[in-house]
Amino acid sequence: MRHIFLLCLMLFASVAVKAHSIGRSSSYWHVSDGGVKVDWNLSGAEAEALVADKLADGMSLNAALSQYASKVMNITGERQCSVEVEQVRVKANGDYVVSLVAHNCTASSASLSHLFESAPSHVHLAHMENGENLLSVGKPVLEFGEGTISASPVEYGGLGVFHILEGFDHLAFLLALLIAVRTVKALFWCVTGFTLGHSLTLILGSLGVLDPIPEVVEPLIAFTIAFTVIERALHVAEKPGKVFVGALMFVGALAVADYLLLQTLPLLVWAGIGLLSYCVWGAAMEAEEKQPRYMLPIVTLGFGLLHGFGFYGVLSEIGLPQTDTIWALLGFNVGVEIGQLIFLSAALTVVWMLDKLVKEARPVLELATSVGLVMVGMFWFAERVYLG
């Protein structure tokens, strides 16, 4: 009964929690003596999230966005400039561009504090003719002036930390790793593999060498969570054969449904998922509990490649500065590592404290977390494949 209750709880939690809650957008500013022109870019999902209350009142997205943009973009000079929305248009990829102007206004600064008040986790990269500025709740004001400016690697580092700590799917994967890996040494190799993998694809994506497809990458990231926990379950299950067949059949059913209904994931990817699941889960089923698991670090390296594409997705929505691009990129990556370490340290501390305080709670907690992670992972996976 207790297990059923926990299952239900986790299911509701998985429905309620969105994998990413960081909002991001960027803007291009043209400031002259006669006034200011700004194009504010944001994804369709972000646009809908920012004006959700207006949409609930029945307002159209364009109208709501237009009203919201003129409220949050405050441009000032010697006086408050009057900001008008010129147009709201949708790009071919579904992103929105809100064009705003402030005529007859010698502007000295712009404040997006209203934006960060309504969306505190929002991050905004402002591109200006003399450089870029990364704005967030702690730094909502953009100063117009002479000289070259550039968003610093430290700011991007902060963004990396912020992203990993708010990116619940990445955290869920790390938690899954903690459950799957039993020794500190193995954890070290797995985390190292994960770090190498995501650093490589983050850098290659940001430098334009690889062009990942978010619609494919995002479901795969979710899949890595469930996959890792199932790998562990196969080690400890009393009847691993049933778990193995059941999990493979579930993945097979998802593949067939996707192929027949939507074809969100290419067949190549489904083939990869199938092969990977069969081989890794098959090996886990046959391995002894105490036997060293050489496969997992390699698998986490591979999963790191996929998560790196996800990190790149975040970074590409915000954008990198034109100058000091590499430093900003490295800053972001280091930030992700720091965020990872913070989370792992916190999680290990909680586990250690629980072990000390209520030793018998650990198996229950581990089971509940495992079940929860499988459900959350599979829910996100299905959601991203079938609902986009």
Next chain:
Amino acid sequence: MKNKEVLLFLGAVAGIALAAVGSVNSENDVFPQDTLAVVNGVGISENQLKAKIDQIEKAREAALSENEKSALLTSLVNEQLLLERAAELGLAESDATVKATIIDAFKEFIISEKEGAEVGEGELRAFYDENIGRYTPSPKYLISAYLAKADFGGDVTVDTLKANAEAIEMPDRPLPAGLLRRYLGKDASAQITQVQVGEVSGPYKRLGDYLYMIVDEIEQQSPRSFDDVKALVQADYTRIEGEKLFAEYVEKLRAEADIQLNEALR
């Protein structure tokens, strides 16, 4: 590791590789150099976008923002899609406006080859001399006109008209044929250039009456000097040479084409 474990390990690596490869767009590999987008196999080059950006920046005398440039690329992609769809629907054959626009544009394209070409002064002067009539203003005519209630036929004399018809008040100075139209009407003014001095021309029906006109004087005009009309001469020369080029091009197409005329239905 046992053989089975090795196989499973290799399978896992291959699985990850397949998933990772399937997560990446492969378009970069097939992009020809300087191609910004490929729409159903048709490339949109960096130069195409640059030309469009230059054109707009020149017209508005201000630089385009990055967003506007990106929107321009989107519009080029959309244009290509619309063109393809129009071609699929056969608009070029079925729609008279599209057909005429394409032919006009093609003609302009051929003619424009001559527009930038340098033309020597001697060639222009020779063209001017050959076509001096083009640069000579039309003669002016001093006209008398009469409105009769009856049709006196075509052989009527001036005296008969003076005695039996009402003289129309006409300007007392020679005017170009075009300006005389408002006094004489369309039919009579069209005939002016055919009438000799002192000859009676008519009758021309006009609101139930009969109009007769007599050309009293023809004032011939001198050609405008070459220097005055040089720009006009150059434009005429280019246009006529372009039309010749277009005619030659069409002849070449005809020579290469398989054209069969059904004489039975002609």
